[in-house]
Amino acid sequence: MTPHEPSARPRTAATAAPAAVAALAAALAAVCLVAAPVPVAHAAGPSVLPANGRIADRAIALGDRTEEAAAPAVSDSGSDRTPDMGNGALLVPLGLVVVVGGLAIYAYTVRRRRAEARTTPGSSAQQQGWGGAGTAGVPLSQLDAEAGKLLVGADDAIRTSTEELGFAAARFGDGAAEPFTAALTYARSELTTAFRLRQKLDDSYPEDDPARRQMLEEIIARCTEADRRLDEESESFDRLRDLERNAPEALTTAETAFRAVAGRTGAAESTFAALRQRYADSASAAVAGNIEQTKDRLLFATNSLNQARQAVDGGDNDRAAVHVRAAESAVGQATTLVDAVDRMAREAAEAEVRLSGALTGTDADLAAARTLLDGTAAGTSTADLQGRISRAETVTAGVRREQRAGRYDPVDALRRIEEADASLNKALDGTRRAAELLEPATLTARSTVGAAADYLTTHRGAVGCQARTRLAEAHRHLEQSGALADTDAQRAFSEAQQAGAMAGQAQYLAEQDVRTYENGHGWDPGGAVVGGIILGTVGGPARFGGSGTRGRMSSGH
Known part of the structure; x- marks a missing residue:
């Protein structure tokens, strides 16, 4: 990638405005002082600090009223003298008009700069010394x-x-x-x-x-x-x-959600057992620890809900709010973990149904490819076509062998058949069966992306940057596939394949991160730190907000 070299900014009218206005104001002030009578000075009252002990930045506090505050006062209510209306006095109104106009331009420039600081990506980082x-x-x-x-x-x-x-x-x-x-x-x-x-x-x-x-x-x-x-x-x-004031109602809602997911846990455990019995271990590997982790989250939620209830009964809604928020996150993650097991079971069953049609379609493409091979003129290289045929034959034979053996992974088998058939399709026509291949490709991609996303969400306290980057890229490819589905099935198929590949990398990297974290940190009660339910550095529940405010509940804000 070629970098864009930063160029020196020209001094525009907007950037020069503050200095120009200041110079203009100084010059006019000098004229006015010579021509106008010297006003009587009034002592200002003492400044009063705000109750919170902080003095707000005056320009920010005034906002769009900067020009009002900056404009000098023109009346002297403490004097009943008639001002001298000599020739020099005529310069005062004119000078004030020009000064106020100049200050208005300056105020506009300030506001525009603030707007740019809010919308220009580099501004916030630069303020922190990182831009x-x-x-x-x-x-x-x-x-x-x-x-x-x-x-x-x-x-x-x-x-x-x-x-x-x-x-x-x-x-x-x-x-x-x-x-x-x-x-x-x-x-x-x-x-x-x-x-x-x-x-x-x-x-x-x-x-x-x-x-x-x-x-x-x-x-x-x-x-x-x-x-x-x-x-x-x-x-x-x-x-x-207003979680502190609404703590009793929020607690009731959290308790209801807790009972709902706790009631589903037994069924999810049975679903997972059926997955393990019917399919290869790889088919359920992405959710292998979900039931145990669900129980961990529910244990943490139970403790948090009990403490919240005690605080509410004791009239301490501030303390109750902290425990309610922690319980909400734990219950939410338990729900995600249980949902993932149910979704995996549905996707495996759907892939199993689709696999039969995919094999039939690949058999047809293999027959067409062999016919094309037989009709190739003598002396023409057929190595590429022969390689595609050989690969598809190997994949289809392997999948059928796995089916006969009993336990196999239907999602992975469907993915391999799609890839082999897509390779044949390019040699035959390029677009002939792209639309047919897209639907099962989307199923396998969504399954892989969904599993990785659920894992990262429920282990985010331990997952690093690489896994998150690959998952974000997987989401991007999947969205692009959906956008192209009706106009370019072949490209949409390619995007779905890339989404699945990136999601697989994300899952692998995330699992590595979690293993490393657990080896280095040991026991994590209820999985609350690994899950990002509580912030490891401050020990309290995370809340809505960016990095500067999301830990405010722990620091008493």
């Missing part, structure tokens, strides 16, 4: 580490915020949740772009150092901006949800 010239002397290895850390943090913040927003929307309605939904949409967009850049950095096409630095800076900037947008809404979200 533009602020990274010039930072080693690439340090930038890389910071980018990875921010990607993980922003991804966790979005997942937690999405989860808690669901509780708020269920109680207060989608209309009340709309501002926070918009904030999440914006943050996701920034993070999606950041993950796409990270994937480019990780691919097999190495960038030179300037390009790599530029891409890392943009990742940092976009993650920071996503965080900022969520942090910006956290206070408003707290006012909407």
